[in-house]
Amino acid sequence: MVFSSASFLFWFLPIFLTAYFVVPARLRNATALAGSLWFYAWGAPLFVYVLLGSTLLDYHLSRAIASSANTRHRRRLLSLSLVANLGLLLYFKYANFFVDQIDWFLQALHYGPLTWEKVALPIGISFFTFQKISYVVDVYRGTAHVSRNYWDCLLYVVLFPQLIAGPIVRYHDVDQQIRARVHDRQRFWSGIQRFTVGLVKKALIANQMAAICDQIHAEPIDGVSTGFAWLAAVAYYFQIYFDFSGYSDMAIGLGRMVGFEFLENFQRPYTATNFTDFWRRWHISLSNFMREYVYIPLGGNRVGAVRGYVNLWIVFLVSGFWHGASWTFVVWGAYQGLFLTLDKMGWLRIQQRLPKPLLRVLMLFLVLISWVIFRSETLARAGDFLWLMAGQGGPTWYTTLLASRLPLDAQTWAMLCIATAATFLPCAASYVALEQRFLAWGRTPRATPVMLVITLVGLVVACMAVVNSSHNPFIYFRF
Secondary structure, three states, X not given: OOOOOHHHHXXXXXXXXXXXXXXXXXXXXXXXXXXXXXXXXXXXXXXXXXXXXXXXXXXXXXXXXHHOOOHHHXXXXXXXXXXXXXXXXXXXXXXXXXXXXXXXXHHHOOOOOOOOOXXXXXXXXXXXXXXXXXXXXXXXXXXXXXXXXXXXXXXXXXXXXXXXXXXXXXXXXXXXXXXXXXXXXXXXXXXXHHHXXXXXXXXHHHHHHHHHHHHHHOOOHHHOOHHXXXXXXXXXXXXXXXXXXXXXXXHHHHHHHOOOOOOOOOOOHHHOOOHHHHHHHOOHHHHHHHXXXXXXXXXXXXXXXXXXXHHHHHHHHHHHHHHOOOHHHHHHHHHHHHHHHHHHHHHHHHHHHOOHHHHHHXXXXXXXXXXXXXXXXXXXXXXXXXXXXXXXXXXXXXXXXXXXXOOOOXXXXXXXXXXXXXXXXXXXXXXXXXXXXXHHHHOOOOHHHHHHHHHXXXXXXXXXXXXXXXXXXXXXXXX
């Protein structure tokens, strides 16, 4: 079940919110837990048991860690939790990939392939695995209290707004909110507004861009011209941002409706002037997790310049492979690591003498290239697409047929213009500051009716788009 689906908008969400606010306050955690398990079981009923069992193990290990004064014993317990969590992730997400690589090697030696039944991928395993690791590590470090009971621990892991595709919520950020949180009209209304913003991003912009990009990528490479290759790259550039930031907006809004405050996950990333700045703005929850639980434990930049660069590369190779079991993601991670290393080796000093518009144009092209690699199913396909974008290819007889099938109507071009404006218009303040000012204005007596109308119109239009759309993918459901 996805947030931008009719089943979620017209069935699950109204039933869940009604039940949540009808029950006594002491039962709201239980209601949120039951609703979240229902939400997950809707799409993956059998994998609920994996989630329940692995969380139960982490809960008991965390209690043992919290009650032990023996440092060595605590480390063993932490290691057991990490092995269990990462072992599950490696098996479910990467076993098929590793078997495919072994098969390729065996065939190169003229041996037959292995007998192997493909492993199904549990929905959201990349996200909830990181959250369970965050819980046990936070308890080990003493930065958060152990959960009061198994049900609180399970609620942290399965809370449905962030369960499937993030943002990755670290345990110490919501520990106190699970124990007690505030519910009021202002917070609930703010949640509706934020959810509507995300739904509009997803249903009106991301889906339009996906319809173009997916159609072009489905074509044989000899049927794609240079112009269409650029069109697909630009469409995906906007699709992945409005798709994922829209999902994060909806998750943050849903959390607010039930009293949870999740940290921001995007801060106008395409206005960044370098890759260091980009990763402070893009998928912030993943950046925070990787820094806190991978980069710093490796030694960060405190172990010398060369080792610091190596640590940075390790983090982004892990980040790339975390996104999916494919060499394209590994190369994408290495690509990010390369430019982040160049930043630290002196580019950040050099760029201070260059105009910001030039830097933003340069980043646009570099990020565009990275998304071509990220989107392609194979490295060969990525190379062919980049070759086309470099002008090494031309129209074929098939191009006219492709053009006739693409949804290049006035609405699509309008959405493309809106996406460009929303992404690049100058803005001195951050998204959060803008939102706070906008909401403060919206609480004034004059503005309240205007805000109500804007929100309702946006919600209705987005819901109509959801009902009428047959193309409604969520990019990060793959991960």
